[in-house]
Amino acid sequence: MNTLTKPTSLTDEIAYHLEQKIRQGEISAGQKLPSETQLRQQFSVSRNVIREALARLKSNGLIESRQGSGAFVLPAESHQHFRIIDDAKDLTALRKRYEIRLETEVAAASMAARRRTQSQLLKLQRTLDQLRDHGLTEHTEHDLQTQVAAASANNYLEGFLAYLNGREPVSPHYSWQNAPRQFIEHWQEIIDAIALGDPDLARRHYWRYLLSSAELQGIRGLQGWERTRMSGLSELYAPLCAPALASERRPRLPIPVGACDSHMHVFWPDHARSFTPHRSYTPPPASLESYLAVQKRLGISRAVIVQPSVYGTDNHVVLESLRQARRQQGEDAFRGVVVIPPNIRFEELEAMHLLGVRGVRVNLLFKSGVAVSDLRTLANKIAPLGWHLQLLADLSEFSDIESTLGALPVPVVIDHMGHIPPELGPQHPGFSSMLRLLATGKIWVKLSGAERLSGERWPYTDVRPLAESLLRTNPERLLWASDWPHTCLSGAMPDDADLLDLMEFWTDDRALQHRVLVENPAALYGFASLPDQERIL
Known part of the structure; x- marks a missing residue:
């Protein structure tokens, strides 16, 4: 009897053990493999484990099943060398696997909506009902995936997904064990869409399910961080965001006079200023008054109001907030960044400049009405005012940022450290x-x-290498920002004092902290210089 260790799963190791025997010629082409019963006795495992291992060998082109005769080894020219090696701790590998799942499983759900039989629908619903009655098991997700793949009526796709998903690290045991209700809700939506025979709806629900599954395993930002990209133009899918955290804690970091929050938002109630219908999220109200209370608690005296995507190119809330801030805090306390159409009149930009606007935002993560192709036009438009372009994008998705951004006639500000997943x-x-x-x-x-x-959770140690690399490269071009009130956030809501304290976690150099918090934003946004005595920490 063979003794097995378990680096990933028994299925993986048995498949690898048999594959090595085949590739090394110990089991030659045309030779019959031992029966399932013999393999069960040999490895002391269940029938399901043996069947999954054989399915893996079949997907790799190593064996074929002959009805009534068993499994036989194929010639070497039929063997596949493609491999997906799983390690639940390797987030980069897990991300790549989810990227494949987003393309293939979503397609299978779409095909299933067109081709499923009544018996397949009943089987899917019965599996989900059993989950409601008996709870999640480590095979539940695999069973549902297998049934959707079978309903696609594409045996090639079904075989590939059997190979892709015949592994334990993406089962509910790993990712959904603490969220069974959400798992059931996702799958009921998928099954209902398949039953309805709507392939686009099935794609969208499966897409959202996989994004949620990935996030539960610590994988953020799949497909450009846009959860609603699969939404149809006629479908309003803009989930309500949680409100900002109410806290009284002050930062432990000593905050210098003139410190600036270079990125925050203001949201009015929808009835006071309508959101754009085709948006990615729905924010709760977050007034300037509420932010001023946060600002006072943090010990910050300057801030930049940034136009959020939910207002498109309607900058009314930003401009009115700047007017209000000038009345209450003075002319040198707030600046603004807006979103504009390429054909805006220059006179409108000049009026915005007088209110404190100093930049234009291009949002490539969330629906905002502005595209990457607009960069050059916008840059030329704002260059005479000395403004900058502010870019929200996942730079891991762009291959030519140096040629695109480096040649623009205005400075470019990159939001949120390039929005690159930290595991990369x-x-x-x-x-x-x-x-x-x-x-x-x-x-x-x-x-x-x-x-x-x-x-x-805080202090977000996986992000630290990114921040430290930026600080080493050029601290004279870095800014700190809270991103209050943290809309469309999938993780835990942060305390803004903790976000300020990250500066101490990333560098203990007081002069460098002062440069990032005070001197750099003053230079970029045109805040007045401070008297020498106020510049001292």
């Missing part, structure tokens, strides 16, 4: 390109969004 690390080509641009001084980068990028 500072060595990722997109992050490395950003570092090279940062080193030349052509771009600015905000040390913000750690709570968005991280799969961990």
